[in-house]
Amino acid sequence: MYILRKPTWQLSENEVTDETLFHKRREFLKLGAAALVSSSVVVEKLSAMETTPRTPLSFVKTSYGEGLELNSFEQASTYNNFYEFSTSKEKPAKMAHTLITSPWDVGFYGECENSTILGVEDILKQVALEERIYRFRCVEGWSMVVPWIGFPLKKFLDIAKPNAKAKYVAFKTKYDPQMFPDQSRGLMFGAIPYPYVEGLRMDEALNELAFVAIGMYGKELPKQNGAPLRLIVPWKYGFKSIKSIDYVEFTIKEPKNTWQVVNPVEYGFYANVNPTVDHPRWSQAKERKLGSFLKTKTLMFNGYEKEVAYMYKDMDLKRYF
Amino acid sequence: MKKTLLVFISLTPLLYLVYSVQNANDPIKYIYTFTGLSSMGFLFASLCISPLKKIYNLMVYRKTLGLFALFYAFLHFANFFVLDAQFDISFVLKETLDKPFIYLGMVAFLIFVFMGFTSTKKLFAKYNKWHKLVYIALILVVIHENMAQKVMGILEYFFIAFAIVLVGYRIYFQKSKILHF
Numbered sequence: 001m002y003i004l005r006k007p008t009w010q011l012s013e014n015e016v017t018d019e020t021l022f023h024k025r026r027e028f029l030k031l032g033a034a035a036l037v038s039s040s041v042v043v044e045k046l047s048a049m050e051t052t053p054r055t056p057l058s059f060v061k062t063s064y065g066e067g068l069e070l071n072s073f074e075q076a077s078t079y080n081n082f083y084e085f086s087t088s089k090e091k092p093a094k095m096a097h098t099l100i101t102s103p104w105d106v107g108f109y110g111e112c113e114n115s116t117i118l119g120v121e122d123i124l125k126q127v128a129l130e131e132r133i134y135r136f137r138c139v140e141g142w143s144m145v146v147p148w149i150g151f152p153l154k155k156f157l158d159i160a161k162p163n164a165k166a167k168y169v170a171f172k173t174k175y176d177p178q179m180f181p182d183q184s185r186g187l188m189f190g191a192i193p194y195p196y197v198e199g200l201r202m203d204e205a206l207n208e209l210a211f212v213a214i215g216m217y218g219k220e221l222p223k224q225n226g227a228p229l230r231l232i233v234p235w236k237y238g239f240k241s242i243k244s245i246d247y248v249e250f251t252i253k254e255p256k257n258t259w260q261v262v263n264p265v266e267y268g269f270y271a272n273v274n275p276t277v278d279h280p281r282w283s284q285a286k287e288r289k290l291g292s293f294l295k296t297k298t299l300m301f302n303g304y305e306k307e308v309a310y311m312y313k314d315m316d317l318k319r320y321f
Numbered sequence: 322m323k324k325t326l327l328v329f330i331s332l333t334p335l336l337y338l339v340y341s342v343q344n345a346n347d348p349i350k351y352i353y354t355f356t357g358l359s360s361m362g363f364l365f366a367s368l369c370i371s372p373l374k375k376i377y378n379l380m381v382y383r384k385t386l387g388l389f390a391l392f393y394a395f396l397h398f399a400n401f402f403v404l405d406a407q408f409d410i411s412f413v414l415k416e417t418l419d420k421p422f423i424y425l426g427m428v429a430f431l432i433f434v435f436m437g438f439t440s441t442k443k444l445f446a447k448y449n450k451w452h453k454l455v456y457i458a459l460i461l462v463v464i465h466e467n468m469a470q471k472v473m474g475i476l477e478y479f480f481i482a483f484a485i486v487l488v489g490y491r492i493y494f495q496k497s498k499i500l501h502f
Contacts, residue, residue, distance in 0.1 A: 079346040087474055089346070140471070142347045191472045262472065281422040281468055283412075290346045293404060 054219035057129055059149045065133025071144040073217040075290045080224045081138070082243060083191045084173065084180035096223035099179045099244065104228045108160035110170075110250035116160065120228050124214070126159060127151035131218075132211060132232075137273045137302045139237035143287040148232050149215035153205055156212045157248070162202065166250035170199040171231060174246040192262050198231065198242035199255035199269065201311075209234055209307050235304040237271045268321040272312065273302035277321050327382055331389040334359045335396070352400045357469070360393035361462060361480070368459065368487050384440055387455075391433040398430055426465040432458040456488055 082092040107117040129149055137143040157169060175195035177184035183194045204210065211232040214221060221227040226243025233240045239259050249255075259267035266280050275285045275298040286295040301308050312320075338355050345351035367386035370379050401423075406412045416423050432454050439448040463484045467477050 075346050083472075087470075087472060140350075142350065191474070278419075281420055283416060288347055288349050291348075293348050295349070295405070295407065 054215075054222065056219050057149050057215045059129035059131050059215075061131050065135075065145065065147070068133055068135065068145045070133065070147060071290050076144055076146050076216065077222045077225060079142075079144075079290060081140075081238065082224055082226070084182050084194065084196070084244075085224070086182065087191050092224035093222070095181065098181070099223045099227065101223065101228040101244075104174075104246065106229070106246050106248060108248045108250075111163050111166035111252065112250045113161040113163055114159065118159065120214075123156070123159065123229075127155045129214070134209075134211070134232060134234040135299075135302050136232075136234065136238055136241070137287055137298065139239055139267070139271065139279065139284075141282060141284070141286075141288055142290060143296075143298075144290045146216055147218075148211060148213040149218070150211050150213035150229070150232070152208065153210035153212050153231065154208075157205060160248065160250070162250045165252055166202055168199055168201055168251045168254055169205045170197060170247075170249045170251055170255035171242045171245050172197050172247035172249075173242055173244050192258055195247070196242060196258045197255060197261075198240055198257045199251075200233065200240075201254075202250075203311055204233070204308075207308060207311070209304055235273055235301040235308045237273055239267070240271050270312075270315075270317075270320045272308075272317065272321075273298065273300075274317055274321070275300060277318055324382065324385060327385050331363070331385070331392075334362075334393070349400065349404050352404070353397065353469070356393045356397040356400060357466065360390050360397060361466065363387070363390035363393060364455075364459060364462065365483060365487075368455065372487070372490050388437060388440065391437040394430050394433050398427075422465065422468040425461045425468070429458040429461040429465065432461075453491075456491060459484055459487065 078093045079089045080092040081089060082096070085092040085095040102120070104120045105117050106120065106123065109115055129151060131147050131149050133145060133147045135143060135145055162169070173194075173196040174180075175183060180194070182190050187193060200210065211234075212229055213226075213232045214229045216222075216225060221230065226241075229245055230243040231241045231245065240257075254269055257267075257269060259271075260269055273284075278284050284298055287298045288295055299305070334355070338352065338359075342348050342351055342355075363386050367383050367390060370383040370386070374380060402408065402413060406416075417427050418424065436452055436455060439445060439451070445452075463480045466480060467473060470477060
């Protein structure tokens, strides 16, 4: 007798899932997945998203930082030291909307031929934008890798034509208590004295690595990262990379930078990244890259020894920390 | 029964830590801050019990609160040893001997450990006098927490004021006992 053998894949009509049921099942699975990602996570992700849309920039890519693994935009824009808003690192991202970045003037003063005040848009007409990927190492022990967009600091300073007497250049963050809540608390109750001051020796400022950033991750800087323009000095601890600059002064004497004023035992003028010179309270030998549970070795001059070490070859780096 | 409830409540910070650390930008630092503040919370709570005794007697819970201060301090130390130092014992020793910030915390932790070990009925009877060392630990912990900041904030002033009240109360009401212990 011939036995009809059905192949295993051949199902009878009554076993077929109804099309509407098929779609419902998909919907149901999606619902379940969404419910698993708890609502608080969703809220967190949403609040971390850009509150004000950032304008995309046109720039050329460079070879700086090729091969480095980038941190995410979210990490770099939600972990900020910006004491003008708060000493918390998460709060500036939520508070920085009070910073009004346009119009924004930058004044050049002191030992220069062309002392002037310029709007950011006028400065941008005189420079070409490029992207540089740099390591960023905070004195507190954490670090990140960020693609900055901007132009060499030298191009920025050339606008004012510093004269031969200029040995140092000082920068200040804008002082406006209406925009920066901690500035309105005054010297008594503010976290640190304002305006925030930083400075560089002229040869440091003219070094090819010293950079003015106006953007990151392809678009203009988020406010909490120091919009509209900030310094990036990759071989020095992060506090040297002053944010939201509106004042530049060429000086004969070494400027007193804010952290040196606040705590001269722990913070100096140079603040070069140096794994062999510890902070009095913690070791600087290793660093915590944002998002990682493991530590990595900190490199001399943050990995930029080749480009910058010559400037410090006769200096005792333990003394000039 | 109520004690079991207290144990469960006291474990919620740990549960929250395990959940929230996954989204932390700087996980090691986050664990330090979280476990450190949790430990301080339990320490302050446990030290409030005896001054409040006459108003509201919660003496039966004092030991549990104290042990949780030790528990979170242990997690704090474990973070230093496991994640921060990556089991490098020579690094731990060097940092502990080198840096006041770290040895102050370490001494406080050793006081906690001592108190934890001598908190059984039998040993407590013998060593309870020495448990006054907790006030030394309190002062060290407050200094340690202060040193963890770049600048002092509201929380730091609060801890200092709270510690002054607790230590002041002890000295004022038990002057004779403290001098003779």
